[in-house]
Amino acid sequence: MMTPGLEHILFISFALFFIGIYGFFTRRNLITMLMSIELILNSVNLNFIAFNKYVWPDKMDGLFFTLFVIAIAAAEAAVAIAIIINLYRTHRSIDVENTEDMKF
Amino acid sequence: MNQTIQIALIPLLPLAGFVLLSFFGKKYFGKNSGLIGTAFLLASFILSLFTAYKYFSASVDGHYSSAIALKYTWLVFSDKLSIDMGLYLDSISMMMIVVVTLVSLMVHIYSLGYMKGEERFSAYYANLGLFTFSMLGLVLSSNIFQIYFFWELVGVSSYLLIGFYYDKPSAVAASKKAFIVTRFADLGFLIGILILSYSAGSLDFNTMIHNLTSPESSELKTAVSTTFLSVSAVTWGGLLVFMGGAGKSAMFPLHIWLPDAMEGPTPVSALIHAATMVVAGVYLVARLFPIFSLTTPIVLEVVSWVGAVSAIIAAIIACTQTDIKRVLAYSTMSQIGFMMFALGVSKYGGEAGLGFTASMFHLFTHALFKALLFLGAGAVIHYVHSNEIKDMGGLRKSMPITHITFLIACLAIAGFPFLAGFFSKEEILLAAYHNSPAIYWIALFTSALTAFYMFRLYFSIFWNKEHTTHEKHHGEGPFVMMLPLIILAVGAIFAGYIPFGKYVSADGAPLASHFKISFSILPVALGLSGIAIAWIMYKKQNGLSDKVAASFNGFYKTAYNKFYIDEIYLFITKKIIFNLIGKPAAWFDKNIVDGIMNFTGNTTEWVSEKIKIVQSGKVQQYAIYFLVAAVVIAAAFIYILK
Numbered sequence: 001m002m003t004p005g006l007e008h009i010l011f012i013s014f015a016l017f018f019i020g021i022y023g024f025f026t027r028r029n030l031i032t033m034l035m036s037i038e039l040i041l042n043s044v045n046l047n048f049i050a051f052n053k054y055v056w057p058d059k060m061d062g063l064f065f066t067l068f069v070i071a072i073a074a075a076e077a078a079v080a081i082a083i084i085i086n087l088y089r090t091h092r093s094i095d096v097e098n099t100e101d102m103k104f
Numbered sequence: 105m106n107q108t109i110q111i112a113l114i115p116l117l118p119l120a121g122f123v124l125l126s127f128f129g130k131k132y133f134g135k136n137s138g139l140i141g142t143a144f145l146l147a148s149f150i151l152s153l154f155t156a157y158k159y160f161s162a163s164v165d166g167h168y169s170s171a172i173a174l175k176y177t178w179l180v181f182s183d184k185l186s187i188d189m190g191l192y193l194d195s196i197s198m199m200m201i202v203v204v205t206l207v208s209l210m211v212h213i214y215s216l217g218y219m220k221g222e223e224r225f226s227a228y229y230a231n232l233g234l235f236t237f238s239m240l241g242l243v244l245s246s247n248i249f250q251i252y253f254f255w256e257l258v259g260v261s262s263y264l265l266i267g268f269y270y271d272k273p274s275a276v277a278a279s280k281k282a283f284i285v286t287r288f289a290d291l292g293f294l295i296g297i298l299i300l301s302y303s304a305g306s307l308d309f310n311t312m313i314h315n316l317t318s319p320e321s322s323e324l325k326t327a328v329s330t331t332f333l334s335v336s337a338v339t340w341g342g343l344l345v346f347m348g349g350a351g352k353s354a355m356f357p358l359h360i361w362l363p364d365a366m367e368g369p370t371p372v373s374a375l376i377h378a379a380t381m382v383v384a385g386v387y388l389v390a391r392l393f394p395i396f397s398l399t400t401p402i403v404l405e406v407v408s409w410v411g412a413v414s415a416i417i418a419a420i421i422a423c424t425q426t427d428i429k430r431v432l433a434y435s436t437m438s439q440i441g442f443m444m445f446a447l448g449v450s451k452y453g454g455e456a457g458l459g460f461t462a463s464m465f466h467l468f469t470h471a472l473f474k475a476l477l478f479l480g481a482g483a484v485i486h487y488v489h490s491n492e493i494k495d496m497g498g499l500r501k502s503m504p505i506t507h508i509t510f511l512i513a514c515l516a517i518a519g520f521p522f523l524a525g526f527f528s529k530e531e532i533l534l535a536a537y538h539n540s541p542a543i544y545w546i547a548l549f550t551s552a553l554t555a556f557y558m559f560r561l562y563f564s565i566f567w568n569k570e571h572t573t574h575e576k577h578h579g580e581g582p583f584v585m586m587l588p589l590i591i592l593a594v595g596a597i598f599a600g601y602i603p604f605g606k607y608v609s610a611d612g613a614p615l616a617s618h619f620k621i622s623f624s625i626l627p628v629a630l631g632l633s634g635i636a637i638a639w640i641m642y643k644k645q646n647g648l649s650d651k652v653a654a655s656f657n658g659f660y661k662t663a664y665n666k667f668y669i670d671e672i673y674l675f676i677t678k679k680i681i682f683n684l685i686g687k688p689a690a691w692f693d694k695n696i697v698d699g700i701m702n703f704t705g706n707t708t709e710w711v712s713e714k715i716k717i718v719q720s721g722k723v724q725q726y727a728i729y730f731l732v733a734a735v736v737i738a739a740a741f742i743y744i745l746k
Binding site: 033096102 | 719720721722723724727728731
């Protein structure tokens with residue numbers, strides 16, 4: 001049985017990242033956009049883990065960074081969902097087009 | 105009672121009176137405020153008499169040494185330099201506390217009658233208490249920074265009292281003028297303090313005098329060898345300190361505030377602008393006298409000439425003024441000029457130190473008879489409701505006590521034999537005669553003029569025309585106004601018999617009286633002739649005074665207009681300082697300083713106006729900007745910076 005190498009994991013992370021980017025730019029629903037951002041963040045996490053395991057296996061920096069990113073992603077999700085709920089209250093919709101009146 | 109506490113209470117009691125009356129005076133005490141203030145002052149006066157008596161009765165072979173009764177370190181800057189609050193006892197500070205508390209007590213009592221019914225009666229007494237506290241603190245200061253503190257405090261209380269009638273525009277203007285002119289002089293004083301204390305390495309009087317006078321001290325060598333414009337640092341320090349003293353003591357050319365200060369209530373003029381605060385400059389010079397006379401004789405030369413010029417100019421102006429308080433104000437300035445040049449011509453110690461003793465003696469006697477003159481003038485003003493000479497005349501029958509006491513004071517100031525002013529003035533003239541003949545002749549002429557203008561005033565008020573307009577609508581004044589006049593008149597008669605040289609001299613050693621009949625003949629003769637001329641011109645209403653004025657036409661007008669010194673000041677400030685410095689500075693402020701500020705503001709506004717369209721509200725657009733920028737930066741890192 002073949003063990004996955006660094007390239008395989010990087011490929012998955014790469015794919016995940018661009019799926020996230022694609023989703024962020026094409027979707028109009030804010031919840032979906034938030035999910036896309038989570039995909040991007042997790043692709044980055046995957047990168048950190050992979051590099052930590054394959055390049056510097058005796059260090060833990062990548063692991064710690066990943067833990068930080070997860071924590072911050074949780075906070076960010078909480079803030080984003082609060083914004084979305086408020087948007088829903090005022091506009092009765094969570095379409096991203098509705099935010100266009102928040103400009104200069 | 106502990107002696108330190110007892111001395112500390114002398115200034116603290118008036119302070120307590122001030123605090124009590126300013127917080128609770130109007131609400132709780134009302135008409136009794138005056139009695140409360142007077143009671144505090146009476147206690148302080150008794151304590152200071154007691155202290156001075158104890159000090160002067162404890163001499164060692166007739167020598168009086170100085171002592172520091174209390175020393176409280178307030179601010180410490182380095183192991184050598186600290187600001188202390190202390191009580192300094194020596195013969196001049198002991199003399200001053202007696203003078204200050206005595207005159208202040210007289211003024212407190214007098215004001216019970218004079219200020220009766222004033223709406224701000226309690227505020228008046230509170231301010232008097234503040235002034236007395238500051239003045240006592242000033243004379244008891246043990247270091248030069250403490251003296252500066254109290255110096256400013258007396259300035260403030262003088263400002264408050266000149267502007268007591270603050271609904272009168274002229275009083276407001278006068279109080280501002282007094283404050284600004286003395287503040288300007290105090291700027292020089294502060295710089296002088298910094299220079300002197302820096303050169304001496306100490307703010308303390310004893311250390312400072314020791315370091316700047318003993319020939320072997322290293323501080324003195326540095327201070328003398330450091331020069332600016334070829335004048336040594338210690339001389340600059342002395343000159344600038346004297347500038348402060350000249351401002352407070354209304355010496356030429358910083359005297360312009362004193363005549364205007366007469367806008368205040370008359371008892372205030374008696375206390376502050378005749379007897380106590382205006383002699384603070386003399387006191388300061390006397391306090392630093394060892395430095396001036398041993399290290400910087402140039403400063404003493406300046407002191408003596410400033411004093412002599414002030415004395416004669418003020419005497420000439422006094423002959424022409426028609427407001428009785430202004431005549432007295434110029435007379436005060438002239439007499440302080442006497443004290444100044446007496447210090448200026450004096451040497452340190454021994455027989456040549458006569459000028460120092462004479463100056464302090466004159467300060468003492470002058471305080472008594474000038475306060476008396478002002479209080480008498482206050483009684484006259486109270487009676488006729490006017491300051492102008494032309495509204496008075498023939499008052500001798502309706503105001504007998506005022507008349508007699510005023511006459512005594514006039515004789516005393518004119519140097520009439522065997523009254524107080526005679527002895528002190530003779531000593532000053534003698535000191536001047538031995539050390540500076542030019543100043544002696546100026547002084548002689550000035551003292552003849554003094555006799556003339558004082559009796560011009562006296563005859564114009566009490567003789568001249570018979571008064572008809574004033575019916576017996578009210579009497580001369582209540583008992584509380586007459587009592588101080590009588591007490592001060594007794595002082596003005598007998599104060600000259602105090603053997604002053606025994607108690608006060610530059611080096612603490614006793615000095616024998618220098619009274620000589622042969623020397624006194626000339627000044628007394630001149631004084632009597634001054635009185636005689638005033639008799640001829642003003643006793644009866646005749647055209648003589650106008651004729652004399654007309655024959656001196658141009659000079660008379662110049663003197664009447666105070667030698668146009670006020671106009672010169674106005675010219676310098678309005679035309680030169682405002683136009684040449686103020687206007688360019690204002691232009692610079694408006695165009696350059698504001699210009700820079702407005703430019704940054706306008707630029708920011710313009711730029712943000714241009715770039716605000718970037719904030720479109722489209723979230724995904726922002727994300728694209730972000731992505732593109734991230735890619736560009738990443739590319740730059742990868743391909744360019746490597």
